[in-house]
Amino acid sequence: MTAPETLALVGAGKMGSSLLGGWLAAGFEPRRISVYDPAPSDALRAQAGKWGFALNPAHAPAEAVVLAVKPQALDAVAAGIAALFGRDSFLLSILAGKTVHNLAARLPASAILRAMPNTPAAVGRGVTGVFANEATRPDQREKAQFLLSGVGGVEWVERESLIDAVTAISGSGPAYVFNLVEALAEAGTQLGLPADLSLRLARATVEGSGELLRRQPDISAATLRKNVTSPGGTTQAALDVLMAPDGLTPLMVRAGAAARKRAEDLSG
Numbered sequence: 001m002t003a004p005e006t007l008a009l010v011g012a013g014k015m016g017s018s019l020l021g022g023w024l025a026a027g028f029e030p031r032r033i034s035v036y037d038p039a040p041s042d043a044l045r046a047q048a049g050k051w052g053f054a055l056n057p058a059h060a061p062a063e064a065v066v067l068a069v070k071p072q073a074l075d076a077v078a079a080g081i082a083a084l085f086g087r088d089s090f091l092l093s094i095l096a097g098k099t100v101h102n103l104a105a106r107l108p109a110s111a112i113l114r115a116m117p118n119t120p121a122a123v124g125r126g127v128t129g130v131f132a133n134e135a136t137r138p139d140q141r142e143k144a145q146f147l148l149s150g151v152g153g154v155e156w157v158e159r160e161s162l163i164d165a166v167t168a169i170s171g172s173g174p175a176y177v178f179n180l181v182e183a184l185a186e187a188g189t190q191l192g193l194p195a196d197l198s199l200r201l202a203r204a205t206v207e208g209s210g211e212l213l214r215r216q217p218d219i220s221a222a223t224l225r226k227n228v229t230s231p232g233g234t235t236q237a238a239l240d241v242l243m244a245p246d247g248l249t250p251l252m253v254r255a256g257a258a259a260r261k262r263a264e265d266l267s268g
């Protein structure tokens with residue numbers, strides 16, 4: 001896999017800095033990276049000092065321009081970054097909802113990729129869905145693959161609209177899992193457990209269950225669930241509630257649909 005010759009990261013907030021951390025850890029030459037952020041955190045400044053990437057240098061064309069600002073900031077940001085694009089640049093946007101059309105209308109790039117990573121990227125365990133428009137060459141796809149695989153798995157989709165669904169499932173998904181920890185902990189306190197103990201139990205349960213999924217990729221989630229469920233036992237009693245017709249699945253379907261609709265609404 002090849003790395004781009006040069007890379008400009010625009011926006012070094014939560015996701016941008018996670019991506020940056022992944023590139024540095026993957027051995028991407030720091031002197032080929034320029035990072036742009038109007039109010040760099042102390043941590044980002046320290047990282048620039050340690051690794052030697054450029055922080056807010058004068059704009060010059062980069063082979064890969066990675067856009068990681070809020071979707072609502074696109075108009076304001078796009079106006080100021082045209083000089084980062086040269087004839088051979090490609091744009092890799094992680095903005096929720098902003099379409100190839102939205103991006104092409106504001107930025108001088110023809111090769112445009114929309115990617116949707118997630119926050120486990122910060123520990124190299126993210127998963128990213130990515131779409132490339134027709135103008136993206138195979139070598140540019142390969143360079144995007146290099147960049148995204150630095151922070152976890154990469155799943156290509158061949159229809160742009162699927163990126164909004166990816167956003168709803170894996171982009172936003174970590175929040176659903178953390179909310180499950182909160183909900184499980186709340187259930188524990190309502191059953192009489194001290195709040196701190198309940199939170200530790202809930203957290204360790206989700207961590208351990210995730211690890212079981214990770215270490216046993218050939219065992220389905222359904223089988224792992226069944227392994228917990230003794231016939232006529234306690235788990236079955238709980239699953240009768242969770243798997244009822246108005247249980248978790250329809251709730252998750254509604255949550256996903258709400259997230260996808262919001263992604264669609266962010267387009268423009």
Ligand SMILES: NC(=O)C1=CN([C@@H]2O[C@H](COP(=O)(O)OP(=O)(O)OC[C@H]3O[C@@H](n4cnc5c(N)ncnc54)[C@H](OP(=O)(O)O)[C@@H]3O)[C@@H](O)[C@H]2O)C=CC1
Nearest residue numbers: 011012013014015036037039068069070071077095096117
């Ligand atoms: N958080 C997540 O889980 C995920 C987020 N995304 C997408 O990633 C993008 C960034 O999200 P996230 O990292 O959470 O947001 P953050 O607010 O943490 O990061 C955005 C960064 O962009 C900076 N910024 C603002 N204006 C400019 C500018 N003109 N030039 C350069 N940088 C600028 C902001 O600075 P300041 O704070 O000073 O304004 C901030 O550091 C969003 O579009 C989101 O949809 C995608 C997948 C997952």
Ligand SMILES: O=C(O)[C@@H]1CCC=N1
Nearest residue numbers: 096118167171172173
């Ligand atoms: O909440 C958001 O809009 C972003 C996109 C996916 C995760 N966070």
